[in-house]
Amino acid sequence: MLPERLLIGQPIRSLQTMLREISFVYTDLPRLIPDGVFEEETRRAVVSFQQLFNLPATGTVDNDTWDAVVVVYRQTLKVTSRPGPCAVYPANTYTVEPGDSTIHMYVIQSMFKSLSHVLDGIRVPVVDGRHTGVSVENALWLQRRGGLEETGIFDMRTWDLLARLYCTYITRNPKVH
Incomplete structure (x- = not known):
């Protein structure tokens, strides 16, 4: 006792x-x-x-x-318990320029694809690892909405915006499947 x-x-x-x-x-x-x-x-x-x-x-x-x-x-x-977090973005100084091909774009494009179902203005990208076409348009859309310089370059600040939107609208929303 x-x-x-x-x-x-x-x-x-x-x-x-x-x-x-x-x-x-x-x-x-x-x-x-x-x-x-x-x-x-x-x-x-x-x-x-x-x-x-x-x-x-x-x-x-x-x-x-x-x-x-x-x-x-x-x-x-x-x-x-929830699964542990996974650090996806490689480093604070890492960037993906329009036209680049990188394995990290698969994750970015998949997140944009999920968000395209719940947010107007995000287009459904092809998940192919290339930062071209719709992927660049989505990066520009995100930068515009987040008050960042519209470069189409995927940098840490752009990644942070994408990750926060994904957590808000996909991860933390039990109604989205």
Whole structure:
């Protein structure tokens, strides 16, 4: 059991955070808002967890309960964690000039292709690794909308705009498939 002096603070917030994450997989558990205070809602979540995992349903967090929460939390993260980010753009000084062919354009063109379904003004590019035609037009469109100099050159600032649009309209939008 947690001592009385620990009923407020980071250990409680950690417990609540783990129980909250677990509740995304085990939906019978109450979904807590971690606030660092062990009150009735947290006690109910602990009792539910203990019942679900065949522990004595006391509502107190002894070593066995804490250890079980940690184990289930780590298992849950394997299901609920988002994939790690991938650094796609090679370097701050890297550029792709109109007419260049590079493997990095495949990613850029694919992102533009996805965005063309949700944003007016972006044309559907051919994904061929060449920065020509529609790819250059899309870079110019992006630079114009972002207040950048319209060069058609894909540089770090243009990449940043594309990445932010992609995250906003594609990655973070569950309605887009």
